Structures are given as C-alpha cells and as structure tokens.
Amino acid sequence: MSLTDETVPGPDGPGMLRKVSRWWGDWPLTQIAVIAAVIALFWLLGHNTAATMARIGITPGFDFLGRPANFEIGEAPIAFRAGDPYARAILAGLLNTLTVAALGCLLATILGVALGVAGLSGNLLLAALVRWYVEIVRNTPLLLQLFFWISLAKSFPSPRQALSVFGSFFLTNRGVFVPGLAFHGVSAPTLWLLVGLALAYMAFLWRARREGSLPARRLGIATAGLLAGVVLTFPLTGAGASWEIPALAGFNIRGGYNLTPEFTALLTGLVVKFSAAIAEIVRAGIQSVDRGQWEASRALGLHSGQIMRLVVLPQALRVITPLTTSSYLDLTKDSSLAVAIGYPDLVSIINTTANTTGQSLEALTLLIGIYLAINLSVSAAMNHYNRRVALRGIART
Amino acid sequence: MSISDAVYLRPWRSSATLRTLKIGLFGTPLNSVITLVTVALLGWIVPPLLRWGVFDATWTGTSADCALANGACWAFVGAKFRFILFAFYPPALQWRPLVVMVLLLGLLVITAQPRFWRKGLLVAWPVVVVASWILMSGTLVPPAVPSNQWGGLAVTLFVWSVCFGLATPLAILLALARRSGMGGLRTLAIAFIELMRGTPMVAILYVAMLILPMAIPNGQLIDKNVRAMIMITLFWSAYVAEVVRAGLQAIPAGQHEAATALGLGYWRTMQLVVLPQALRLVIPGMVNLAIGFLLATSLLAVIGIFDLLNAARSSAADPQWLGYYDEAYLFAALIYFVLCFGGSRYSLWLETYLRRSQRH
Numbered sequence: 001m002s003l004t005d006e007t008v009p010g011p012d013g014p015g016m017l018r019k020v021s022r023w024w025g026d027w028p029l030t031q032i033a034v035i036a037a038v039i040a041l042f043w044l045l046g047h048n049t050a051a052t053m054a055r056i057g058i059t060p061g062f063d064f065l066g067r068p069a070n071f072e073i074g075e076a077p078i079a080f081r082a083g084d085p086y087a088r089a090i091l092a093g094l095l096n097t098l099t100v101a102a103l104g105c106l107l108a109t110i111l112g113v114a115l116g117v118a119g120l121s122g123n124l125l126l127a128a129l130v131r132w133y134v135e136i137v138r139n140t141p142l143l144l145q146l147f148f149w150i151s152l153a154k155s156f157p158s159p160r161q162a163l164s165v166f167g168s169f170f171l172t173n174r175g176v177f178v179p180g181l182a183f184h185g186v187s188a189p190t191l192w193l194l195v196g197l198a199l200a201y202m203a204f205l206w207r208a209r210r211e212g213s214l215p216a217r218r219l220g221i222a223t224a225g226l227l228a229g230v231v232l233t234f235p236l237t238g239a240g241a242s243w244e245i246p247a248l249a250g251f252n253i254r255g256g257y258n259l260t261p262e263f264t265a266l267l268t269g270l271v272v273k274f275s276a277a278i279a280e281i282v283r284a285g286i287q288s289v290d291r292g293q294w295e296a297s298r299a300l301g302l303h304s305g306q307i308m309r310l311v312v313l314p315q316a317l318r319v320i321t322p323l324t325t326s327s328y329l330d331l332t333k334d335s336s337l338a339v340a341i342g343y344p345d346l347v348s349i350i351n352t353t354a355n356t357t358g359q360s361l362e363a364l365t366l367l368i369g370i371y372l373a374i375n376l377s378v379s380a381a382m383n384h385y386n387r388r389v390a391l392r393g394i395a396r397t
Numbered sequence: 398m399s400i401s402d403a404v405y406l407r408p409w410r411s412s413a414t415l416r417t418l419k420i421g422l423f424g425t426p427l428n429s430v431i432t433l434v435t436v437a438l439l440g441w442i443v444p445p446l447l448r449w450g451v452f453d454a455t456w457t458g459t460s461a462d463c464a465l466a467n468g469a470c471w472a473f474v475g476a477k478f479r480f481i482l483f484a485f486y487p488p489a490l491q492w493r494p495l496v497v498m499v500l501l502l503g504l505l506v507i508t509a510q511p512r513f514w515r516k517g518l519l520v521a522w523p524v525v526v527v528a529s530w531i532l533m534s535g536t537l538v539p540p541a542v543p544s545n546q547w548g549g550l551a552v553t554l555f556v557w558s559v560c561f562g563l564a565t566p567l568a569i570l571l572a573l574a575r576r577s578g579m580g581g582l583r584t585l586a587i588a589f590i591e592l593m594r595g596t597p598m599v600a601i602l603y604v605a606m607l608i609l610p611m612a613i614p615n616g617q618l619i620d621k622n623v624r625a626m627i628m629i630t631l632f633w634s635a636y637v638a639e640v641v642r643a644g645l646q647a648i649p650a651g652q653h654e655a656a657t658a659l660g661l662g663y664w665r666t667m668q669l670v671v672l673p674q675a676l677r678l679v680i681p682g683m684v685n686l687a688i689g690f691l692l693a694t695s696l697l698a699v700i701g702i703f704d705l706l707n708a709a710r711s712s713a714a715d716p717q718w719l720g721y722y723d724e725a726y727l728f729a730a731l732i733y734f735v736l737c738f739g740g741s742r743y744s745l746w747l748e749t750y751l752r753r754s755q756r757h
Contacts, residue, residue: 123431347599
C-alpha cells in the first residue's frame with residue numbers, strides 16, 4: 001500500500017474522496033474501461049432485444065401483468081380462474097413454490113437428522129443401510145428421481161382400489177389422501193385473533209432474548225398460554241376444527257387433505273434428495289466434535305442425553321448451521337424442477353406467461369428477481385441465526 | 398507402499414472385523430433390537446424387489462414376452478441400449494459419438510491420475526473437445542449432422558466437459574477479481590457471482606432458450622445446444638469461482654508479499670506463486686463440483702435436449718415398448734451412479750494422496 005493514515009497531514013483520518021479512491025484501488029482507468037465495456041455489451045444486447053421485440057410487435061414493459069390470463073392452474077392456494085390477471089397467476093405460482101419449499105425444508109430436516117443419527121447409532125447394519133441410501137440418492141440426478149416419483153404416483157390404483165396405509169393414508173392415482181385438521185366457519189375475527197396471539201408470542205420471545213435469558217419454565221408457560229389461546233379462539237368466534245380421516249365414499253375418497261400426484265412427487269423427491277444431504281451434514285457436524293469432549297463430559301458425570309444437549313450439539317451446530325442453510329437454499333432453487341413434472345410452481349407459471357404473452361424478457365426478469373429476493377432474505381435470516389450460534393460458544397468459553 | 402501395508406494387515410483386520418461385527422450388531426440390548434427391526438424391514442422390502450427385478454424379469458425377447466411376465470423387462474434395455482447412448486443420431490454414423498465418448502472418457506481417466514499432470518493435458522483437452530465437435534457435427538467429413546439430432550450419453554458427456562472446461566478459466570478470473578483490491582472490478586465480480594448463485598439453473602436455461610435468440614444478432618440461427626452451453630458455462634463459472642476463492646483465501650499473505658519483494662508483477666505472482674498453490678488446495682472441491690455438474694446436465698431435458706435422461710425417458714415412449722419407464726430410469730440411474738460414485742471415491746482418494754504428497 002502507499003501512505004498509511006498516520007502519515008497523512010491535515011484532518012484526522014482520510015477524507016471522503018480519499019476513502020472512495022482507496023476503495024476503488026489501483027488501475028482506476030482500466031477498471032472504468034472494463035465496466036464501460038460491460039455496460040456497452042448489455043446495452044447492445046438490450047438494443048437487439050428491443051429491436052427484435054419491435055419486429056415481432058411486442059411492447060416492452062410490465063403492462064401484461066394486469067391483462068387477463070387465459071389458462072387454468074391445476075392447484076393454487078388462492079382462488080384462480082382463467083381470466084384473472086397474470087399478476088395473480090404469478091402470485092399463485094410463487095405461493096406454490098414457497099409451500100413446497102417450506103414443507104420440503106421441514107420434512108427433509110426431520111428425515112435428515114433421523115438418518116444422520118441412525119448412521120452414527122453404532123449399529124453396523126443400520127449404518128450401512130443409511131450409507132447406501134445416502135450414496136444412491138446423492139449420485140443420481142434429482143430430475144431423474146422426480147421422473148421416477150411422478151411415474152410411481154401416477155401408477156397407483158384408482159380411488160376404489162386405493163392402497164391404504166394404516167387405514168388413514170390412501171395412495172391413489174388422483175393423489176395421496178392424508179388425515180388432517182378441517183376448519184369450519186372460520187371468519188375474519190378468528191384470523192385476526194390468531195395473528196394477534198402469534199404476535200404476542202413473538203414479542204414475548206423477543207423481549208426474553210433482549211433480557212438475555214429465557215428460563216425453560218417461563219417459556220413453557222408462554223407456550224401453554226399460546227396453545228390455550230388458539231384452542232379457545234375457535235369456539236369464541238364461532239369456528240370449529242375437527243380431525244378428519246379420509247374414507248372411501250362412492251367413487252372417490254372424502255375427508256382429510258388431498259395432495260395431487262405432482263405435489264406429492266415433487267415433495268417426496270425434494271425430501272429424499274435433501275434428507276441425504278442433511279444426514280451427511282449432521283454426521284459431519286457431530287463427528288467434528290472431538291472425542292475428548294465426550295470423555296470429559298462423562299467424567300463430569302453427565303449422562304448421554306445431557307452430553308448431547310449441553311456439550312456436543314452447541315459445538316456441532318456451528319458446523320451444521322451454515323451447511324444446512326445452503327441446503328435449504330438449494331432445495332428452494334431445485335423446487336423449480338417442478339416445471340418438468342407439471343406442478344404449477346413459479347417457474348412453470350412464468351414459462352406459460354412468457355409463452356402466451358411473448359414478454360419473455362420481463363417474465364424471466366421477474367423470475368430471477370423473485371428467486372434472488374428469496375435467496376438473499378433466507379441467507380440473511382440464517383446468517384443472523386448462525387451469528388447467535390457462533391457467538392454463544394465464544395461468550396461462554 | 399500403501400498396497401503392501403494393506404496386504405500385511407489383511408489377516409489381522411478380518412478377525413478384528415468379525416469381533417466388531419458381533420459388537421456392532423448385538424453389543425447391547427438396544428443394538429440387538431435395532432438389528433432385528435432393520436432385518437425385518439429388509440425382509441419386507443427386499444424380496445418383492447428381487448422378485449420384480451430378477452426372478453420374474455424378462456431378460457431377452459420382445460415386448461410381447463415382457464407383457465406376459467410380471468417382473469421387470471430388461472429386454473427393453475437391450476433393445477433401447479443404442480438409443481439411450483446416442484438418441485436420434487443417424488444410426489449409420491453412430492460410431493462418431495462412440496469415438497467421442499471413448500476419447501472424452503479416456504482423457505478423463507488420464508487426467509484423473511496425478512502422474513500425468515503436466516502442461517500437455519491443458520493442450521490435450523481443447524484439442525480433444527474441438528475434435529469431438531468436428532467429429533459430431535461432421536463439418537470436415539460429411540455428411541453433416543445438425544446438433545438437434547445429437548443425443549444420449551454422448552451429449553451429456555460433451556456438454557459437461559466443454560462447459561466445465563470453459564467455466565474454469567473464467568472462474569479463476571472472477572475469483573481473482575473478487576479478491577482484488579480494485580473496488581470496481583470486485584463489485585462487478587460479486588454481483589455476477591451472487592446473481593448466478595441465487596438463480597435456479599432452470600431459469601438460466603430458459604434465458605438461453607427465450608432471451609438469447611432475441612439478444613444476439615441473428616440469434617435464431619445459433620442452435621439450441623450452443624445457446625444452452627453458453628449460459629451453462631456462465632452459470633457454472635460462478636460456482637467454480639467460489640471454490641477457487643476458498644483456495645486463494647487459504648494462501649498466506651506472506652507468499653504474495655514475498656513474490657512482490659522479489660520484483661514479480663501481479664500476473665507473474667499469481668501465475669507462479671499463488672495460483673499453483675491455491676488450485677492444488679481446491680482440486681478435491683473441484684472434483685466434487687464436477688460430479689454435481691454431471692448430475693445437473695440432466696436439466697437439459699427440461700428444455701428438450703435429448704441428453705442421457707431425456708433419451709431414457711423417450712425410449713419408453715416408443716409405441717413398441719410403451720411404458721417401461723421404471724427400467725429406463727433404473728438404467729439411466731445406473732450410468733449416472735457409476736460415473737458419480739466412482740468420481741466421489743476418486744475424490745476421497747485424491748484428498749489423501751495430495752495430503753500425503755504435500756508432507757513429503
């Protein structure tokens with residue numbers, strides 16, 4: 001480097017201009033030339049694109065979002081009919097992506113942790129089975145697995161001959177039927193009360209964190225209060241909930257939740273693929289804790305549950321958290337393979353939009369922007385959590 | 398040296414294994430229960446699979462023979478073997494993709510062995526890739542074969558090696574820019590890398606399909622394979638750049654300073670001092686990345702290119718052999734598995750090899 005701060009005469013520290021020029025660094029003109037070249041390249045590409053669009057007769061811009069979309073969406077968490085605007089279709093696709101990604105992360109974590117622990121259980125047969133599961137899943141493409149799951153899901157028998165598991169899950173060619181909570185008479189006050197309860201609970205957690213400690217007893221009381229509040233909300237606002245088990249009625253199966261074959265195949269594929277990744281991460285994390293830690297904790301008289309909870313996990317989490325974060329992000333991105341098996345996720349809807357309106361540049365810009373936003377916000381949230389995990393270790397040593 | 402060790406150790410190990418097996422399966426009551434439950438689970442799953450895949454399977458014959466039996470139809474794989482390897486490439490000229498596959502796999506096997514690591518390999522790869530291209534397209538030796546007829550395992554290997562090969566030099570430049578003291582270039586590199594890493598590969602492939610034809614002058618004339626390969630190269634280079642950056646970060650600043658003190662300029666420092674050490678550190682990481690990329694080439698199926706996976710899928714759409722998807726997918730999975738499992742074992746071996754050779 002050239003001059004250090006101390007030798008600069010005049011006011012304390014470098015001035016604004018100097019800071020900028022130091023940040024900009026060596027070869028300022030070459031850098032400007034490179035950046036100008038990149039801008040020129042993009043301008044050229046943009047110019048060509050605009051010319052092509054003008055030739056085919058497409059006006060650039062996002063006006064198409066308000067125009068009616070003349071296609072149906074197989075399944076959507078919000079009501080959508082042909083004729084609703086494109087913006088609503090894209091929102092439905094985004095919600096589908098988020099649903100499958102969130103459920104996928106949750107289930108993959110549960111299965112992955114179970115597999116990781118099973119692999120370390122010390123039972124040779126179980127460990128070997130887990131290892132082969134992980135190797136087979138990791139060394140074949142996700143898309144191939146998805147093709148396999150969708151062809152399996154579509155080869156199930158019709159509802160009348162449905163394959164039943166424990167009498168409450170039904171596998172049919174019209175999808176998988178699972179038991180679940182069914183709500184009736186849910187009104188706006190019900191939802192507002194639930195939102196209020198959730199906010200109160202989060203405020204309590206946030207305050208407890210600011211005070212620095214959260215005794216298990218107080219957390220238990222607060223959680224019990226939350227559950228009691230949720231249970232009481234329903235009769236108070238005239239709503240009801242019941243546990244529904246699907247059953248054969250006539251030619252179809254009624255009750256519970258019906259997961260479409262596409263959704264089931266996509267979720268299964270993502271969960272299987274990423275549970276293998278998470279199992280490996282958990283194994284690596286727990287093995288990264290030195291054997292001496294186990295021995296020292298045993299010498300202190302802790303039993304194995306306590307060793308795991310108080311000594312091993314806090315240290316293993318430091319390895320596990322950042323790796324799991326990138327697994328979650330990969331899972332969210334890989335949910336875009338939905339387009340290949342016909343689940344109406346964000347990519348699939350954007351693709352249809354681009355094909356029907358011809359506004360492929362705008363549609364893909366929207367797609368990439370949304371994925372970037374999801375990615376950046378998830379990694380920001382996980383980095384925040386990671387800092388907490390990492391700091392706790394340092395503060396207590 | 399290590400081989401002779403293993404030979405001497407073998408008798409010792411086998412008796413030890415028998416004991417660990419006993420402890421590992423029935424050491425504690427809980428362990429015995431886990432073993433019994435696992436065996437019961439296997440007993441429930443494995444026999445039907447064996448019956449389908451082996452005992453009731455049809456190994457030779459036509460689809461009519463398969464329709465009579467209950468099990469798998471391996472005769473289908475026999476009949477569709479050529480299609481899965483070469484897809485719609487003209488049958489009389491299928492020796493061309495075969496030669497390309499042999500060349501690429503052969504060079505891969507040579508590259509995998511550290512004793513062949515010298516400058517010649519850096520020349521051999523571009524030469525082989527260009528020769529493969531000429532051979533596949535038939536530009537010099539007619540008849541020419543348009544690239545929309547290319548397919549199968551040949552295309553998978555071809556796209557994979559070309560894109561990975563082109564992405565690596567680009568990635569080194571990106572990683573250097575991201576680590577440099579030049580704010581403008583650094584920002585540019587960070588923006589590019591994060592944009593690519595935050596986007597799904599499917600979206601990148603759609604850009605290749607829908608945007609590139611509009612953006613490049615006469616873009617409609619560039620065929621689909623080339624457009625996809627341009628975007629895949631850009632996409633992968635961001636991932637490779639992050640691995641290279643990890644290697645650059647591991648090199649102590651003293652190396653850089655010492656080289657500068659010797660009077661070497663930036664490029665000489667990088668070329669002679671920093672990059673050789675950094676790249677050596679990240680070789681196992683690059684191998685793992687390469688395995689991931691091979692699996693990722695299957696996404697070409699989404700935009701209708703007949704790679705290995707798509708060829709396997711369409712082979713089961715043949716009216717004569719309709720619906721043998723399970724067999725087709727299992728066969729494709731086997732090819733992917735052999736390549737990738739072999740690759741990951743190799744990566745483990747290479748890691749210990751490099752660590753050992755560094756110590757000496």
